[in-house]
Amino acid sequence: MINSRYYCYLIFLTMLSNVMVLVPNILLQHRFDGALTSSLLAVPISMAFIYLFTKSIARFPSLTLPEILVKSFPNWFRFVVTLPLIIIWFWAGSLPLLAFTTITKGFLNPEMSEYLILGIYLFFVSYVACMDHKKVMYTVEAILFFVAPIILFILCRSIFEKNFSWESVNDIITHIENRPDYDSLSAATYIFTGYVNMIIFNKSVKSRLNVWYWILIPLVGTAILLTSFLIPVGLLGRYAVTDFVFPWVTATDTLRLEYFFLERVMLVFIMLYLFLVLLHSAVVWHVGVGLFKSLWKNKQKTKRYDFGIIILFCMGVLVMRKYLSDVYMGQALSAWFIRIRFVVEAVLVGTLLLAARRQTKA
Amino acid sequence: MADFIMNDQLKQSLHNLLQSDDVEYREMSSDNKHAIIIYVRTVCDSEIIREFVVKPFWEIESESQYTQFIQSFPESSELTDQAGVVKKLLQGYVAIFLANQAFLLDAKKIETSSVETTAVETTVNGPQDKFNENLLISINQLRHRYKRESLRVELKRIGTYSQTNLAIVYDEQIVRKEVLQELKQRLSQVQPLEIQGVAEIAKLLNNQKWSLVPTMLMTERPDRTAKKIAVGKIVLLLDGTSFVLIVPATFSEFYVSMDDEYQLRTVAYFLIVLRYIGLAVTMLLPPLYIATVSYNPEFFRVQLAFSIAASRAAVPYPSFVEVTFMLLMMEFLTEASIRVPKAVGPTATTVGGLILGEAATQAGLVSQIMIIIVAACAIANFVIPVSTMSLAARLFKYPLILFATLFGMLGVVVGTAWFIAYLCNLDSFGTPYFKFFRKADQA
Numbered sequence: 001m002i003n004s005r006y007y008c009y010l011i012f013l014t015m016l017s018n019v020m021v022l023v024p025n026i027l028l029q030h031r032f033d034g035a036l037t038s039s040l041l042a043v044p045i046s047m048a049f050i051y052l053f054t055k056s057i058a059r060f061p062s063l064t065l066p067e068i069l070v071k072s073f074p075n076w077f078r079f080v081v082t083l084p085l086i087i088i089w090f091w092a093g094s095l096p097l098l099a100f101t102t103i104t105k106g107f108l109n110p111e112m113s114e115y116l117i118l119g120i121y122l123f124f125v126s127y128v129a130c131m132d133h134k135k136v137m138y139t140v141e142a143i144l145f146f147v148a149p150i151i152l153f154i155l156c157r158s159i160f161e162k163n164f165s166w167e168s169v170n171d172i173i174t175h176i177e178n179r180p181d182y183d184s185l186s187a188a189t190y191i192f193t194g195y196v197n198m199i200i201f202n203k204s205v206k207s208r209l210n211v212w213y214w215i216l217i218p219l220v221g222t223a224i225l226l227t228s229f230l231i232p233v234g235l236l237g238r239y240a241v242t243d244f245v246f247p248w249v250t251a252t253d254t255l256r257l258e259y260f261f262l263e264r265v266m267l268v269f270i271m272l273y274l275f276l277v278l279l280h281s282a283v284v285w286h287v288g289v290g291l292f293k294s295l296w297k298n299k300q301k302t303k304r305y306d307f308g309i310i311i312l313f314c315m316g317v318l319v320m321r322k323y324l325s326d327v328y329m330g331q332a333l334s335a336w337f338i339r340i341r342f343v344v345e346a347v348l349v350g351t352l353l354l355a356a357r358r359q360t361k362a
Numbered sequence: 363m364a365d366f367i368m369n370d371q372l373k374q375s376l377h378n379l380l381q382s383d384d385v386e387y388r389e390m391s392s393d394n395k396h397a398i399i400i401y402v403r404t405v406c407d408s409e410i411i412r413e414f415v416v417k418p419f420w421e422i423e424s425e426s427q428y429t430q431f432i433q434s435f436p437e438s439s440e441l442t443d444q445a446g447v448v449k450k451l452l453q454g455y456v457a458i459f460l461a462n463q464a465f466l467l468d469a470k471k472i473e474t475s476s477v478e479t480t481a482v483e484t485t486v487n488g489p490q491d492k493f494n495e496n497l498l499i500s501i502n503q504l505r506h507r508y509k510r511e512s513l514r515v516e517l518k519r520i521g522t523y524s525q526t527n528l529a530i531v532y533d534e535q536i537v538r539k540e541v542l543q544e545l546k547q548r549l550s551q552v553q554p555l556e557i558q559g560v561a562e563i564a565k566l567l568n569n570q571k572w573s574l575v576p577t578m579l580m581t582e583r584p585d586r587t588a589k590k591i592a593v594g595k596i597v598l599l600l601d602g603t604s605f606v607l608i609v610p611a612t613f614s615e616f617y618v619s620m621d622d623e624y625q626l627r628t629v630a631y632f633l634i635v636l637r638y639i640g641l642a643v644t645m646l647l648p649p650l651y652i653a654t655v656s657y658n659p660e661f662f663r664v665q666l667a668f669s670i671a672a673s674r675a676a677v678p679y680p681s682f683v684e685v686t687f688m689l690l691m692m693e694f695l696t697e698a699s700i701r702v703p704k705a706v707g708p709t710a711t712t713v714g715g716l717i718l719g720e721a722a723t724q725a726g727l728v729s730q731i732m733i734i735i736v737a738a739c740a741i742a743n744f745v746i747p748v749s750t751m752s753l754a755a756r757l758f759k760y761p762l763i764l765f766a767t768l769f770g771m772l773g774v775v776v777g778t779a780w781f782i783a784y785l786c787n788l789d790s791f792g793t794p795y796f797k798f799f800r801k802a803d804q805a
Contacts (some may be wrong), residue, residue, distance in 0.1 A: 003803055075771060109770055120769055124776050128783045138786040138797050182410055263663035267771070274775045292412065 004206040006137040006197060008213050010283065013051075013140055013237050014194030015221060016151060019228040019278035020248045022100045022334045026187035027229045028241055028290050031172055033190075038180035038227045040187030047218050050195050053349050056356035058205050065199035066294030067353075072355040076152060081351060082291050086198075088337075089288035094317045095334050097121055100277045102327055103246055107270055118321060121278060122314045128282035129289055132304040133204040136286050140279060147275045154269055158231050158255055167237035169230050183335070187212040191225050192217075196345060197283055199288035235281065236282035246326050285313055372444045375511060376400065379448055381534070383517040384501060390416070395425040402455035404501040407471035407484045411456055415467065429463055452509045468688045471502060476606075479618035482749050483583050488721070489626040492582040497527050497601035500584075503529060503599075506590040509620065512536075520550070520563070520600075524556035527601035528563075536594040541610055541791045545596055560600045561750070567609075572787075574757065576750040577790040579611035586620050610790035612797070616751035617641070640745035645781075647735050647742075648685050649766035649774045652729035655681040657770025667682075683765040684728050688736045689763075691722075693756070 027035045055354045060068045065085075069078040101118045109117065126138055158164070198207060209217075228248075232241050235251040244250045255265035262268060324330045379385050384404045390397045399415060410792075414435065420429045434437050441447065441464035447457060454470030471500040477499070479490040493500045501515060512535040519527045532542065545567070552566040564578040581587060582605050587597050590608045617637045622630035655674065659667045677684055695714035703739035722728045739759070746752040758781065765773030795802075 104772055109772055112769070112772075116769075117772065119771065120765075120776050124780050124783070127780060131783070131787050134794070136789045138794060139783045142782050142796065144788055146782075181601060205628050260540050261662060262665055264660065267661050268656065274772070275779055278776070278779055 001136055001206050002137060002158055002204060004210070005010065005209055006141065006201070006205045006294035007145060007195070007207060008152065008280060009043060009125065009137065011192065011194040011203065011217055012148075012198045012220065012280060013144065013276065013280055013283065014197075015191050015224045016144075016148065017273070017276040018191055019224060020246075021096045021103075022185045022338060023190055024228045024232060024248055025246075025331055026335055026338060027184055028232065028247055030181060030184045031229070031233065031238070032175055032178075032240070033184070033229050034175075034178045034181040035178050035184045035229060036172060036176055037187040038158060038184035039229060040176075040222075041180050041223050042185055042192070042225065044219055044235035045185070046189045046221065049189075049345065049349050050192065052353055053195055053198070054209060056204055056345070056349075056352040059356045059359050060202070061207070062203055064203050066291065068352070068355050072358045073217075079295070081348075082294060084297075084344065086288055086291045087286055088341060089291060090313055091318060091337050092341070093125070093288060093313070094134060094320060095330070095337055096277045097125070097281050099246075100333065101276065101321070101323065102330065103249055103270065104274070106217060106246075107249055107266065114321065115318070118317065121281075121362070123140065124338070125277050125282045125285055126307075126310045126314060128279070128302060129285040129310055130359050131203055131286070133286075136283060137201070140283060143275050143279050147276060151272050151276075153270075154252070155227055155231070156334055157257075157265070158252065161235065161255055163254070164234045165237055166234065167242065169234045171238050172230065172233055179357055180185060182342075183339065188225055189345070190338055191228070192221050193341070196348060197287050199348070200287040241341070243299050245331075285310065288313065365694070369444060372447060375448045379451065379511055382418060382513070382515045384515045385451075386499075390419055392420065394423075395419070395428060396461060397428075398459040399456055400451060400459075400649065402505065403454065404498050405454040405457055405471060405505045406469040410467075410471075415456060415458060415469075418443055424459060430468065432458060432465050435467060438465050440464070441466050441651070444559060448511045449509065452505065452511065452513075480582060482619065483581060483586075483747060485619065485624065488620045489583075489585050491584060493584055493587075493599070493604045493606055495602055495604050497599055500599050500604070501529060501531065502592075502670070503584045504599075506578040507584050508533075508591055513580075513591070520554065521557040521618065522547070522553060522555050524558070526555075527648070529599040530596060531599060532596040534593065535593050537596060538594055542596060544791050545609060557600065559603050560598060560605045563598060563600065564607055573788075575613070575785065575788070575795075576616070576748075576756050577611060577788060577795060579608040579615055579748065580605050580750050581608065581748065582606070583620055585623075589623070589702050593787060610793040611795075612790065612793060612800070615793055616748045617746065619747035629792075637745050637747070640742035641755060641758075644739050644755055645741040645762060646652075646774070647739050648689060648759050649762040649777070651732070651735050651761060652681045652685055652766040653771040653774050656767075659730070661771065670729070673776040674731040674732045677729050678726070684732055685735075685763060687727050688722070688732050690740070691741050691795055692736050696756075735791065 020251075025037065030038070055066075063071070066078055066082055069081055082283075097118065101121065102113050104117050105112065105114050114333070122336060128136060130140070198205065232247040232251040235254045236244065236247060241247050249270065252269040253264065253266035256263055257265060289306055289309045293305055324333065379402075380387055382402075384536065386399070386400060386401050386403050388399045388400070399411070401411060415432075417427060418431055421568070422431055428651070433440075441457065441459075451457060451468050454468065455466045456466060456469045458465045464492075472592060477491045477494055480492040483492075494561060505513070510533060512533050514530075514532055514534045516530040518530065519525050520528045530545070539799070546692060548567050554566060557563060561580055564576070564580065568577060579590070586607055587608065595608050595610065598609070600606075618633060619633070619637075622633055626632070654661045655670060659671070661667075661672070674681075691714070698714065699711055719733065723730050723733060743755055744752060746755055760783070762774060762777045765777035767773070769776065782796075786794070788795035
């Protein structure tokens with residue numbers, strides 16, 4: 001069992017890696033409606049989810065979700081829960097990869113085939129996803145250690161940009177009286193959703209969070225949520241912000257480092273996010289592989305199974321890439337993913353709660 | 363007999379000490395006298411013991427005469443403090459138990475002439491001695507730096523043909539049993555024909571056939587070894603080589619020079635950070651050059667991009683050819699300056715320096731910026747203090763160069779991430795190889 005700070009890394013990784021790709025597009029579309037209200041509402045809702053989830057899973061030390069299901073429910077129930085989760089987890093890992101493939105082709109390597117770009121991403125993701133639980137967590141810690149400080153610097157740098165339009169931000173803030181809507185709420189809660197990866201990582205990561213983490217998670221979450229949503233508004237303007245396919249990329253391209261040998265922040269930003277997105281997809285797929293493996297009971301679960309499942313996942317992504325002919329289809333798919341995921345997440349937490357209840361009674 | 367001198371506590375501690383293979387326990391008895399001698403072979407001079415303890419025992423008739431003979435040495439003293447016996451033994455005394463008296467005789471052996479100064483891992487302020495090629499002398503050096511009774515020396519023979527002596531040294535009280543178990547198990551599994559250097563053992567014990575980084579620490583410094591034993595690591599000493607192997611090892615240990623221990627704390631941290639920056643420079647500079655020149659020149663501010671382009675104006679081929687060519691030259695030069703006989707040493711550097719320096723740029727084969735990059739890359743490489751890691755780091759950049767050549771900046775990012783994941787995926791005898799905040803986790 002390794003320290004519970006790794007649990008926190010899972011949450012922070014999801015927070016950081018979603019600043020850029022899936023979440024802000026949805027929030028920005030609803031910026032004049034309920035986006036801000038939903039974001040603020042998302043914090044207590046997500047914290048409640050995290051609390052219930054952590055309390056429930058703490059009753060099952062070093063058990064994965066499929067093992068918990070076997071313990072507390074009839075056998076058929078295991079398949080009912082696990083099968084949809086595998087699809088959701090596969091989806092959660094592949095959508096950011098696809099979105100980022102488009103971003104890299106557009107901004108970094110315009111002459112390279114998207115399949116080739118996707119191929120090299122899949123190489124890394126497959127490598128990490130097939131590693132041991134603990135080793136995956138060490139990788140997450142190591143990469144976050146290098147990348148997170150620079151990203152924080154860039155986020156701060158963007159707030160203190162002299163052309164940052166606080167007026168646009170203030171305008172958005174005035175819409176705080178609007179009623180929250182489901183789309184924005186599901187997008188905003190997605191920021192906090194890293195904790196669900198514990199359904200597999202619970203095998204080797206301690207699930208008890210101490211007080212500091214309970215303070216840190218909502219604070220960082222709120223900050224990241226507001227950053228993700230308000231910085232593009234401030235840098236691109238309240239109306240123009242939705243004219244861009246990837247508002248975050250364009251927003252960071254407005255920043256310049258005057259006193260450094262690099263000038264455009266955007267390229268650095270894309271590179272740093274590449275680390276995070278790849279890592280996030282790897283972690284998510286690692287969980288996906290874990291869930292997939294639990295479907296059949298086999299004592300000898302060797303590396304070969306992992307590779308087989310990962311190859312299946314990779315083929316799935318390539319097929320998805322083939323049929324998503326343009327960026328907007330991808331974004332529509334992401335929007336649907338985020339809507340469905342919110343329900344699934346609630347059901348998952350509910351199931352675990354029920355399992356924990358049964359455990360206490362028994 | 364000597365029972366009344368040895369109380370239970372002394373017996374117990376002597377018994378503990380006797381677990382070590384280099385501790386001698388001899389009983390001698392003739393018609394009218396009886397003696398037990400105990401000493402640690404690797405710290406005592408057996409010549410002294412033979413001449414002044416064993417031989418006289420047979421030559422002198424009565425026990426009282428023998429006692430007087432022993433007492434006459436200025437180095438001898440009567441054994442009174444029983445608790446201190448083990449300590450004295452470890453310091454190089456020989457204990458002689460007679461019928462109703464016991465003596466300690468100083469028979470310390472310190473090898474001064476044959477111990478040389480460090481050649482590979484040099485320090486500014488620290489001790490300058492290195493291990494000896496004689497196994498017993500090496501253990502002697504180690505015993506002098508680590509005088510704890512729980513230090514165990516296990517002697518083995520390895521190699522079917524060479525029958526080389528191998529010593530496994532560890533502190534029994536703090537060593538991690540499972541690591542020791544695994545080490546012994548792996549050692550028993552390998553059956554090489556002959557072993558000449560300790561690195562060969564490292565290669566045999568490694569589970570991975572194609573490993574990019576060393577997972578066992580090789581050092582020639584007794585002080586480093588003693589420090590590692592004190593934190594529960596296991597040392598393998600091989601007869602015939604002045605290098606020892608320490609397991610398990612972690613990535614960060616390869617970036618610590620013994621000088622760090624003997625400097626101000628702040629200076630030490632500065633030096634450690636410097637070395638990691640050195641690693642980053644030597645690994646990333648050439649691939650970043652390829653990625654920025656051939657794929658993303660917009661990465662730099664425009665003045666810099668122009669000056670790089672201007673410096674490359676005469677170069678007729680893409681950047682990866684330039685980089686490969688120059689790095690190859692640099693590797694030749696490094697390799698040549700290690701291998702050449704000392705007499706022709708300056709030739710290699712002069713010729714190489716000329717080629718790398720002026721001529722290549724003037725001929726328009728490489729850009730001037732490339733020269734700076736190669737030089738920085740080569741210098742930064744040798745900042746890494748442990749030679750095995752430093753040599754391995756020479757290799758790290760090539761996979762990244764391949765990635766950068768094929769995918770540009772994207773390849774550098776994915777390659778670096780992959781390298782970090784690769785390091786995290788390794789372990790050395792059950793200890794995670796690359797891990798942050800290790801101390802916090804142990805607490």
